[in-house]
Amino acid sequence: MDLKRFGEWLKSLKNEGVEHLPIEERRSFLKIGLKVTGVFAGGTILSVVSRAQEVFGAAPDYVDKYPYKPHYSMVIITDRCVDCQLCMDACVKTNHVPPYGWRTKIFERRLKVGPNEYARQFMPVLCNHCNIPPCVRVCPTKATFKDKKTGIVRMNPKKCIGCKTCMVACPYDMRYFNEERRAVDKCDFCWESRLSKGEKLTACAAACPAGVRNFGDLSDPNSKVYKLVHDPDRVVWVLRPETGARPNVFYTIDGLG
Amino acid sequence: MKRWLLLLLVFVFSLAFYQPLFGQDEEEYPEEPIIFTKPVKAVIFDHKKHVEDAGLSCDDCHDELFEMAAGTAEENEDFNMESLYQGKYCGACHNGEMAFPANRKCTTCHIGVLGWQRLQQKSGEGESSSEGHH
Structure with missing residues (x-):
């Protein structure tokens, strides 16, 4: 039977519903990342779909539309992160972040990988430099703005009145009030401290010993970030896609287990 | 007759003392995990896991791969992942054949600053015997 006729025959079958499929069976499929969507021919044929999207959130549909040049972006290979915090140390030193503040953080997740098995996963987070930044929209004095050339979400501390509305609006909690500057401070992809002076990498990306933080120009097809985001073998996701902010920080894994 | 009894007593006592000493020598290891x-x-190293679960004995690692004194390996220039991939230190077993390879499952051993802080907090809490959450 050729594939086309097999497909037609499959389509002609009646979906008998997954209700009668043993829960253990469904679970064993879920464990390998597949969801059973149908039972055919008395259970001899199962229809399954990948659950990856469901687990990691929707893949960004705005990928391939890059309005900035260079379009700065970071791709975080999150399972390479070991929480050594060298990135955080470098950031603090480079951008004079006070002990109570932060421009980037590392979160920890406990993933269930078996009945009694857990795996640790670290997840670095920084300003996502959103294409539609909620923080910029709410700022009453335009102290925070989207750089028209690079897309970096920057701060003009002189204009900041310290109302902290942007801190509430940020979906990623990546803004803090700097008491010394009397202004909100945040990650600017090291624009002031490094990029504007000719450096190619942010301090955190340069400090990472494990290749977690990949920084570059997403509009350049030869850049590492472009290749990672467009790699068809990778699951790439963003944090909190439901806000519609269109973040420019992407996440993926190398599958290191 | 009395002499035989005395000899027997000595023999029994020696057994009673010898046995625990022998046992201690074989199985004694630091209870607290080593933190690099x-x-x-x-990075965490748990003696208990490697002795009890993996069934290793002291001389499987000491003193060829690691000195007994904690902190000695850390002073070496070559105590890094590259050396592990070449079969040094943890890499002698963590090569994908005897144990999972050193370039996989990073966070099994790398507990990070967060994990380290949590351990310190735990041991601190244990000393003051307070169980409150912060």
Whole structure:
């Protein structure tokens, strides 16, 4: 039977519903990342779909539309992160972040990988430099703005009145009030401290010993970030896609287990 | 007759003392996990897991791969992942054949600064015997 006729025959079958499929069976499929969507021919044929999207959130549909040049972006290979915090140390030193503040953080997740098995996963987070930044929209004095050339979400501390509305609006909690500057401070992809002076990498990306933080120009097809985001073998996701902010920080894994 | 009894007693006592001493020698290991903080913070090594679960004995690792004194390996220039991939230190077993390879499952041993802080907090709490959450 050729594939086309097999497909037609499959389509002609009646979906008998997954209700009668043993829960253990469904679970064993879920464990390998597949969801059973149908039972055919008395259970001899199962229809399954990948659950990856469901687990990691929707893949960004705005990928391939890059309005900035260079379009700065970071791709975080999150399972390479070991929480050594060298990135955080470098950031603090480079951008004079006070002990109570932060421009980037590392979160920890406990993933269930078996009945009694857990795996640790670290997840670095920084300003996502959103294409539609909620923080910029709410700022009453335009102290925070989207750089028209690079897309970096920057701060003009002189204009900041310290109302902290942007801190509430940020979906990623990546803004803090700097008491010394009397202004909100945040990650600017090291624009002031490094990029504007000719450096190619942010301090955190340069400090990472494990290749977690990949920084570059997403509009350049030869850049590492472009290749990672467009790699068809990778699951790439963003944090909190439901806000519609269109973040420019992407996440993926190398599958290191 | 009395002399035989005395000899027997000596023999029994020697057995009674010898046995626990022998046992201690074989199985004694640090209960607290070893935390490496160089070259990166922080990596955990649990003797219990490697002795009880993996069935290793002291001389499987000591003193050829690691000196007994904690912190000795950390002082070495070559105590890094590259050396592990070449079969040094943990890499002698963590090569994908005897145990999972050193370039996989990073966070099994790398507990990070967060994990390290949590351990310190736990041991601190144990000393003051307070169980409150912060």
